[in-house]
Amino acid sequence: MTATPATPAAPVDTPAGTPADAQAKPVRRKRGEGQWALGYSEPLNKNEQSKKDDNPLNVRARIENIYSKRGFDSIDPADLRGRFRWMGLYTQRAPGFDGGKTAMLEEEELDDRFFMMRVRTDGQILGAEQLRALGETSTTYARNTADITDRNNIQYHWVRVEDVPAIWERLEGVGLITIEACGDSPRPFLGSPVAGIARDEIIDGSSALAEIKRRAINNPEYSNLPRKFKTALTGHPSHDVAPEVNDVSFVGTVHPELGPGFDMWVGGGLSTNPMLAQKLGVWIPLDEVPDAWEGVASIFRDYGYRRLRSKARLKFLVADWGLAKFREVLETEYLHRVLVDNPSPATPVAQGDHIGIHEQKDGKFFVGAAPVVGRIDGTTLTRLGDLVARYGALGARLTAYQKLVVLGVDAGDTEAFADDLETIGLTARPSNWRRNTMACTGIEFCKLAIVDTKERSRKLVTELEKRFPDLDTAITVNVNGCPNACARTQVADIGLKGQLVMDEDGNQVEGFQVHLGGALGLQANFGRKLRAHKITSAGLDDYITHVVNGYLADRVEGESFATWAARADEVHLRGEAD
Known part of the structure; x- marks a missing residue:
């Protein structure tokens, strides 16, 4: 089923009944927000013009047939800084530009001749073959880089355009793709890493997520959305996919008569205007979830704001319309049926990350393991594939927290498997700080970043492990290199947003604005910011210690950090007292 789009009404320059002589005068047309369903089909910015000029999905053929053969200098700028994103490719940041240049230079001045590439997994299980393919691709074509992102991606760096077709051939040969991992498109889907195997799962949504992917990805119907469109789906009661901060989320629920199904949440997102998703309070059966997804994606396509990129996310439309109108349009114009009412499911105190050793419903075990802030490499992925094969495990899934979960380990092998993970740089027994710290790509590769994140966070984790080795409660730390909140700064216990600050000697240095007490789950809220409070990167260890x-x-x-931060005296929050 493809959602029925609204029929666009042609823009009208003059109202009905206007005298003929008056109609001859030009009348200023209200520009609106570029909503297609209201008849505003002309592009209102360069991004919309680029997508109208050529469907971004067409760029693959040019990469394969022209750019990979003629090299970087042959790439059309409209493809390089626009349509390449639909193939999971961004130019990475050229070396030698500090954070002060991020907002001062044009994008082309920050472009390196190498690419970041995202490989989407969309909740699928990565068996030994897939893990080895990911690892070998990294070591062969990406200088051994391979980060796990908080959207279930593997992210490479140092990729040359000449090598992209060979990378695609290797990855697609094992069922992995980079298509629409970036761009104004259905971004990589977050799925529960324990779908189909957890003992306490409400419902397994794997089939619905696979069907959404089949319908949506590489489909011109959904390749020109106003902005990125983020999807999450889980049938696990721990809500392990951060559903509050996605454009659309399907969350496992139970109807008293109809049984297990999914509630739908819409309009979540962070960045500079954070909003939590609103819950429809409905019951959608498993086989109708893909229809509901298409309906929401189509509303975004047809009614989404296209004039200003800063307001082009679904969350702004949901906020303006309200939930009642959004549901009415979804039901009447797209689904052509009424959704079943059902109270939204209970909210967990904290969302699950599945770290550690846990029994599955079939008697085998899954093992959740943590790298440091998602940073691994191709060698590690290949060695993980070897471990999966040696132990006869089912494979691995990536998590929404820059971690991974290995599924299907025999009961008698769990401790040995966990020991072997340690030998390849992963651990199923992490400290609080390793388990609960995330970081975005940062200035090392990202053209939007202002400060270093990955290496700074690694050093922070190491230091906090020394200072608080036996912390008795979870405290999350999310580190972001710019305001865009790719690492979910606003919903961490301690959220750090990168910016340039002044040190004690009046020098401009790397630093952070601090958000304290943010959370998802039962206490979902955005962290508290203190007026005029910023810290230097060099002073971060001591600040968090205080x-x-x-x-x-x-x-x-029993008081959580988030609850405490909401009531604490500023002297504690500013780190001015122990």
């Missing part, structure tokens, strides 16, 4: 010591000294029994 804040954590303040929490440990001031908390009441």
Whole structure:
């Protein structure tokens, strides 16, 4: 089923009944927000013009037949800084430009001659063959880089356009793709890493997620959306896919008469205007989830704002319309049926990351393992594939927290398998800090970033492990290199947004704005910001040490960091007292 688009009404320059002589005068047309369904089909910015000029999906043929043969200098700029994204490719940041240049230079001035490439997994299981293919691609074509992102991607760097066809051939040979991993398109889907195997799962949504992917990806119907469109789906009661901050999420629920199905949440997103998704309070059966997804994606395509890129996410439309109108349009114009009402499911205190060793419903075990802030490499992926094969495990899934979960380990092998993970740089027994710290790509490769994130976070984790080796409660730290919140800065206990700050000597240095007490789950909210409070990157270890010591000294029994941060005196939050 393809959702029925709304019939665009042609823009009208003059109202009905206007005298003929008056009609001869030019009348200024209200520009609106570029919503197709209201008749505004002319592009209102260069991004919309580029997509109208040529469907971005067509760029693959040019990469294969022209650019990979003639090299970087042959690439049309409209493809390089636009349509390449639909193939999962961004130019990475050229070396030698500090954070002060990020907003001052044009994009082409920051372009390197190498690419970041995202490989989407969309909740699928990566068996030994897929893991080895990912690892070998990294070591052969990407200088051994391979980060796990918080959207279930593997992210390479140092990719040359000449090598892209060979990379595609290797990855697609094992069922992996890069198509629409970036761009104004259905971005990589977040799926529960324990779908189909967890003992406490409400419903397995794997088939619905696979069907959404079959219908949506590489489909011109959905390749020209106003902006990125993020999807999450889980049938696990721990809500392990961050559903509150996606454009559309399907969350496992139970109807008292109809049984297990999915609620739908819409309009979540972070960046500079963070909003939590709104819950429809419905029951959608498993086989109708793809129809519902298409309906929401089609509303976004047809009614989404296309004039200003800063307002082009679905969350702005949902906020303006309200949930009642959104549901009415979905039901009447796209689904052509009424959704079943059902209270939204209970919210977990905290969302699950599945780290550690856990029994599956079939008697085997899954093992959740943590790299440091998602940073691994091709060698690690290849060796993980070897471990999966040696132990006869089913394979691995990636998580929404820059981690991975290995499925189908025999009961008698779990400890040995966990020990072997340690030998390749992964651990199923991480400290609080390794388990609960995330970081975006940062200035090392990203043209939007202002500060270093990955290496700074690695050093932070190492130091906090020394200072708080036996922390008795989870504290999350999310580190972002710019305001775009790819690492979900606003919903961490300690969220760090990169910016340039002044140190004690008046020098401009790398630093962070601090968000404290953000959370998903039962206490879902955006972190508290303190007026005029910023810290230098060099002072980060000591600052977090002071804040954590303040929490440990001031908390009441059972009080979470988020609850404490909401009530704590600023002297603690500013790190001015222990």
